[in-house]
Amino acid sequence: MLERSHDYIQWLFPLPEASRFNHNAPVLRPEDMAEIKASDAAKANMRRARDRMLDFYKVNDHWLTAFDHNHLRITRIIRCLKLALGTDEARGFHDEIRALVAAAGNPVNAESLSYWRNAAGKSSDPC
Structure with missing residues (x-):
């Protein structure tokens, strides 16, 4: 279902644009961001959504290609996590995704990476 539906990711991981x-x-407004950061429940729900998406990427390998729409989703997830939960959360998700890409032989294009x-x-780290 997560692969067939394309309208949920923007709700789970909103952005300012x-x-x-x-x-x-x-669209994530500054007051929305402040509310998320102040709410333990909102942060816990975002972490559950993050974990669900990471589990999805771990058990499905169709996205491990040069180009796939999931690459845009991953960018959105990382950006939202950084804005709402902080750099450590964003980097943790990024590191997990990169480990999956590396284990698959690095098939994802350099632009997505x-x-x-x-x-x-x-941005200063090597691929």
């Missing part, structure tokens, strides 16, 4: 793909998705690194705040 409007989605180009889901015009009904929320760069987007992930930048989203995690690791």
